[in-house]
Amino acid sequence: MVVVSGYKLVKEALVDQNDGFVERPNVPLFNKTFKGIGIALSNGYKWRMHRKFTVSHLRNFGEGKKAIELSIQQECVFLCDAFRVEKGPFNPQVILNSAISNIVVCLVLGQRFDYHDERYQNILSLDTECIQLAGQTRTQLYNVWPQLFEYLPGPHQTMFANYEKITDFLRGEIIKHREDWxxxxxxxxxxxxxxxxQKKKSDPEAGFNVEGLVVACLDLVEAGTETSTTTLRWGLLYMIKFPEIQEKVREEIDRVIGQSRQPCLADRVDMPYTDAVIHETQRFGNAVPLGFPKLAAKDTTLGEYFIPKGTALTTSLSSVLYDPDEWETPHTFNPQHFLDDKGQFRKRDAFLPFSAGKRACLGEQLARMELFLFFTSLLQQFTISKCPGEEPSLDGEIWFTYAPAPFRICLSPLLLLISISKTKNPTNFPPGPWALPFLGNIVTDVNPKSVDQLITKYGNIFGLRSGTDKIVYVSGYKMVKEVLITQGENFISRPISPLFDSLYKGQGISFNNGYSWRKQQQFAMSHLKNFGEGKKTLEEHLQRECYFLSAAFKEEQGYPFDPLVKINNAVANVMGTLVFGHRYEYDDVDFQKCLRKSAESVFLTGSVFYQLYEAFPSIMKWLPGSHQTIISNYKDLALFLKEKVEQHKSEWVNDNPKDYIDAYLSEIEKRKNDIDAGFTISSLVWCMVDLFEGGTETTTNTLRWALLYLIKYSDVQEKIHAEIEQVIGSRLPTAADKANMPYTNAVIHEVLRKANIVPLNMSRVARQDTTVAGYFIPKGTVMITNLTSVLFDKHEWESPDTFNPGHFLDSEGQFRRRNAFFAFSAGKRQCPGEYLAHIELFILLTMLLQTFKLSPSPGEEPSLESVVGFTQAPLPYKFCAHLR
Incomplete structure (x- = not known):
């Protein structure tokens, strides 16, 4: 065995001659378990294939896609919570070990374990014991006489038994994975x-088999846990020994990150002092004093000494990290080692805590991410100090790694108190579940169904937090009416939605505010009225689209089919004709793609990733997830519509507008001197997105629900058909017929109520301090009205949970309006396309029932269950349409 020390010689061995010292020698103590397979202790072709595969996995599932950053940030929450539970002095080792191991376990096994999971804690303690025993002289005797010590008691037998239990655990996880792989x-x-x-079945030399997987997993979990945990323990120890350094780190955290959000990796470049402290912790902590042995692949020389082929060589990483020729004060904890004269971070050639060359630690980037996020998260929330009467030692314990002796710490959650004071609810604020500091109610599942549970617990008005933003949910007809109508002017504005603001930039209709919103809303409603009711153009468009929709249904020849695509095309064509003067064939590939992206975006705005983006935009904008799909789809939709605008500009005639685009171009000319109204080409595009998407998704889903209810309740279908026969006969339906068809009108309204297309209304924001139902609502509070609670309010509807058109009929069978019918919201922000939607639903539905008898697919019972995104849609279904 040759031991190499000093930066220059170690560099020569690991970097300059890396091909000569890339193999591992046979170490009997480890070969008993690792068997020369896996990653760390394999050689040759097998090692190259496994290392290449593992590096690729870490890149695809972690560093490259940035998903690992979110995983670490989530674990930081659990770690800080676990620290917070400790009310007095405690040893942080087990908690840190649990947190660090969960990161690599998520990558390897796809799950994290609770810090109190006894089975997994046992696995971690077994592995820690193995690492401790591996550094003992008595254990190392096995390497000298393996044949003899194989049969003798000693710590090596404990190591073998521990590793056997760990590998059994991993084999069990593999069996579980294969069941649903x-x-x-x-x-x-x-x-x-x-x-x-599967891919490497014909390449057995690559070693991809179950045992290879077991050992590779062991390599990753063990290496990915022990060194990072040890380094983080050293970091906390140095912070309590050098409180002035801890204070400087905290000052940088306050300046760059603050208290309103979590640290993210992008912060590191702006935090040179913190980065320097972490690097100095790795250098001075010296977690791996000796590099794992290498083997000379051929005769060579090193430092002018002859090294014969087959010689085992180990590098003293301690000698590099403490080399007096490379470090100004090698035996002092000094973050200045990594700072230049301007206080900016500087790299050092002799910084080799992860070794170097082709056998360097493949998890280096992961470790650096973990150390930065865990370290900054802890110091952001806690002041860490030594325990009264205790003076922890900086002398470490030699295991296989070099770790601090056990020590205890005390926490002072000063920053936590600052966060609480900043986000503390005012007196008489609506009640709600407890919110995490900085993060708010990130762990509270908020969706249309879970809101009912929160109502049961807290009442019809309750408060939550998204990050540091206060949100109040309001339910029940009386309370929702108070917010939307009685106090409508105070709650007329939209809060800034980080995701949509990144797209709309305050333009369009839906996410606009103030004078610009009022003008855009007035213009849109005026256009829909002029091109619909006034000129009868809308009715003509609808009747023409009825012909194409009817033809598409006839093509199915009475066989079962899913109506989604056909209905979506028909509804989109009506809106498309009004907005850009053109309809598309139902098999147009580009238009179909556009519709799919629009529907997908609406659905995904109900996802957790969207909610996370709204709470933590500065983090989530860099991470993958469905929020990125939303952004991409909206950009594609805007590009599609912008092309329509460009086509119109080339043939636009100011005095003869054919559609919304033409009318808007004329309005741009009229308002050249009224810049605040916001009539621009860019705003036109986003207004079109609002109209096209808003006018397609909800009406399509309402029609799908209507057809579903009519095949579910055939008696209702027959009553509508009888009314059609009586009033319309064989001619095309018109909007004027609606007044003479109370039952059909009642059915459409009941579909809108029972289907409950938009369960939770788009959010509003309080423009000034106010009270709602006796609760104090401070200015800036986000208000979300629960439309489901209005449409199903048992105090307003006779049989709220039943599909009952009688809700909208009086004792004489005539149509009656209901105050609690808020399917299109209410107040000044209610849907501008309500009139259009009513006409569409009436004409399209009456035409279909005039032409077809609808029935379930043979042998199938249609389900009334739904799928909920931002809107609530029926599950995919098929039905039969027979000509009458």
Missing amino acids: DPLNPRDYMDTYLTEM
Whole structure:
């Protein structure tokens, strides 16, 4: 065995001659468990294939896609919560070990474990014991006489028994993974490895088999846990030994990150002092004093000494990290080692805590991410100090790694108190679940169904927090009416939605405010009225589209089919004709793609990723997830519509507008001197997005629900048909017929009520301090009205949970309006397309029932269950349409 020390010689061995010292020698103590397979202790072709595969996985599932950043940030929440539970002095080792291991376990096994999971804690303690024992002289004797010590008691036997239990645990996880493994949708390292096993069946030398997977997982979990945990322990120890350094780190955290959000990796470049402290912790902590042995692949010389082939060589990383020729004060904890004269971070050539060369730690980037986010998260929330009467030692313990002796710390959550004071609810604020500091109610699942549970617990008005923003949910007809109508002017504005603001930039209709919104809303409603009711153009468009929709239904020849695509095309064509003067064939590929993206975006705005983006935009904009799909789809839709605008500009005639685009171009000319009204080409595009999407998604889903209810309740269908026969006969339906068809009108309204297309209304914001139902609502509070609670309010509807057209009929069978019918919201922000939607629904539905008898697919019972995104849509279904 040759031991190499000093930066220059170690660099020569690991970097300059890396091909000569890339192999591992046989170390009996580890070969018993690792068997020369996996990643860390394999050699040759097998090692190259496994290292290449693992590096690719870490890149695809972690560093490259930035998903790992979110995983670490989430674990930071659990870690800080666990620290917060400790009311007095405690040893942080087990908690830190649990947090660090969860990161690599998520990558490897696709799950995290609770810090109190006894089975997993046992696995971690077994592994920690193995690392401790591996550094003992008595254990190392096994390497000298393995044949003898194989049969003798000692710490090596404890190591072997521990590793056997750990590998049994990993084999069990592999069995679970194989039960639901989908090669096309890998969830984690195990899944991708199983796929690689299939690919490499004809290449057994690559070593991709179950035992190779077991050992590779052991390599990753052990290496990815122990060194980072040890380094983080050193970091906390140095912070309590050098409180002035801790204070400087905290000052930088306050300046760059503040208290209203979590640290993110993008912060690191703006935090040179913190980065320097973490690097100095790695240098001075010296977690891995000796690099794992290498083997000379051929005769060579090193430092002018002859090294014969087959010689085992180990590098003293301590000698590099403490080399007096490379470091100004090697035996002092000094963050200045990594700062230049301007206080900016500087790299150092002799910084080799992860070794170097082809065998350097492949998890280096992951470790650097973990150390930065965990370290800054802890110091953002806590002042860490030594325990009274205790003086922790900086002398470490030699295991296989070099770790601090056990120590205890005390926490002073001063920053936590600052966060609480900043986000503390005012007196008489609506009640609600407890919110996490900085994060708010991130762990509270808020969706149309879970809102009912919160209502049961807290009442019809309750408060939550998204990050530091206060949100109040209001339910029940009386209270929702108070917000939308009685106090409508105070709640007329939209809060800034980070995701949509990044797209709309305050333009359009839906996400606009103030004078510009009023002008855009007035113009849109005027256009829909002029091109619909006044000139009968809308009715003509609808009747023409009825012909195409009817023809599409006839093509199915009475066989079962899903009506979604046909209905979506018909409704979109009506809106498209009004907005850009053109309809598309139902098989137009580009238009179909556009409709799919629009529907997908609306659905995804109900996802967790969208909610996370709204709470933490500065973090989420860099991370993958469905929020990125929303952004991409909206950009594509805007580009599609902008092309329509460009086509119109070339043939636009000011005095003869054909559609919304023409009318808007004329308005741009009229308002050249009224810049604040916001009539621009860019705003036109986003107004079109609002109209096209808003006028398509909700009406399509309402028609789908209507057809579903009519095949579910055939008696209702027959009553409508009888009314059609009596009033319309064989001619085309018109909007004027609606007044003479109370039952049909009642059915359409009941569909709108019972289907409950938009369960939670788009949010508003309080423009000034006010009270609602006796609760204080401070200025800036986001208000969300629960439209479901209005449409199903048992105090307003006779049978709210039943599909009952009688809700909208009086004792004489005539149509009656209901005050609690808020399907289109209410007040000045209610849907501008309500009139258009009523006409569409009436004409399209009466035409279909005039022409077809609808029935369920043979042998199938249609379900009334729904799928909920931002809107609530029926599950996909099929039905039969027979000509009458």
